[in-house]
Amino acid sequence: MRASLIQIEVDEGESVEARRRRAAALVRAQAGADLVVLPELWTTGAFAYEEFGREAEPLEGPTCEAMAEAASDAGVWLHAGSIPERDPDGPLYNTSLVFSPSGELAAAYRKIHRFGFDKGEAVLMGAGRDLVTVRLPEAVLGLGTCYDLRFPELFRGLVDAGAELLVLPAGWPERRRAHWTLLARARAVENQAFMLACGTAGMHAGVPQAGHSVVVDPWGEVLAEAGPGEEVLTVDLDPAKAAATREQFPALKDRVLGLEPPRHRGGTRGPA
Numbered sequence: 001m002r003a004s005l006i007q008i009e010v011d012e013g014e015s016v017e018a019r020r021r022r023a024a025a026l027v028r029a030q031a032g033a034d035l036v037v038l039p040e041l042w043t044t045g046a047f048a049y050e051e052f053g054r055e056a057e058p059l060e061g062p063t064c065e066a067m068a069e070a071a072s073d074a075g076v077w078l079h080a081g082s083i084p085e086r087d088p089d090g091p092l093y094n095t096s097l098v099f100s101p102s103g104e105l106a107a108a109y110r111k112i113h114r115f116g117f118d119k120g121e122a123v124l125m126g127a128g129r130d131l132v133t134v135r136l137p138e139a140v141l142g143l144g145t146c147y148d149l150r151f152p153e154l155f156r157g158l159v160d161a162g163a164e165l166l167v168l169p170a171g172w173p174e175r176r177r178a179h180w181t182l183l184a185r186a187r188a189v190e191n192q193a194f195m196l197a198c199g200t201a202g203m204h205a206g207v208p209q210a211g212h213s214v215v216v217d218p219w220g221e222v223l224a225e226a227g228p229g230e231e232v233l234t235v236d237l238d239p240a241k242a243a244a245t246r247e248q249f250p251a252l253k254d255r256v257l258g259l260e261p262p263r264h265r266g267g268t269r270g271p272a
């Protein structure tokens with residue numbers, strides 16, 4: 001299976017429309033790949049908070065249209081990264097989109113863990129509630145977005161639902177790049193799954209982006225890693241390696257669920 005991660009640069013001087021055209025051309029250039037991945041919020045930049053409302057669009061909006069067309073022109077499965085989604089009946093969402101090679105919207109995943117603590121995405125966007133997997137002919141994808149990477153229970157839920165390839169579009173800042181690679185490898189190892197983590201390059205609202213998109217195999221080996229700038233990272237991987245790893249080293253079968261909460265000294269359970 002050939003996967004291409006498009007680590008696009010989000011240049012503040014480029015209009016959203018121009019970047020959309022450029023992203024579509026980059027997707028079309030990946031004809032021959034099985035899966036193409038774009039990063040998180042690449043139309044606005046993940047940290048350009050004031051642009052979320054201005055650029056938010058419904059699922060039938062211009063970015064979805066352009067990505068559906070690009071997927072079908074290239075004949076690839078396209079994880080088109082995420083967009084600020086305008087739900088006519090609700091808040092904005094940070095929504096990832098997956099298109100089939102015929103240009104159908106196969107899945108939409110609303111980011112569950114919103115970044116920003118008391119500002120930015122955490123206050124401007126609603127939180128998704130649903131885990132999303134997508135069945136490709138070669139493998140089952142499990143979807144997460146950027147900050148989700150810090151929450152292992154989400155990925156374990158995806159693996160319980162059959163995911164073999166975890167796909168994570170991101171807009172990860174350079175200042176926490178050490179966490180990015182470490183967490184991508186951790187999620188791959190603990191879930192015995194591939195991790196395809198696709199970040200942005202450049203600068204968003206004054207926040208330098210890490211780039212360094214990475215593909216990790218189910219044993220935790222880094223199969224390919226991008227540099228800091230705009231780049232298409234292409235990798236050939238064998239999806240059967242997830243099942244093979246789970247069979248050869250069946251740690252997922254040794255999970256112990258439903259543990260008792262700790263007892264405090266004196267034998268009482270719960271807060272003193």
Ligand SMILES: NC(=O)CCC(=O)C(=O)O
Pocket residue numbers: 040046114115145146147148150170171172173176179
């Ligand atoms: N866009 C994001 O979710 C940023 C996440 C981040 O910076 C971090 O987890 O660190």
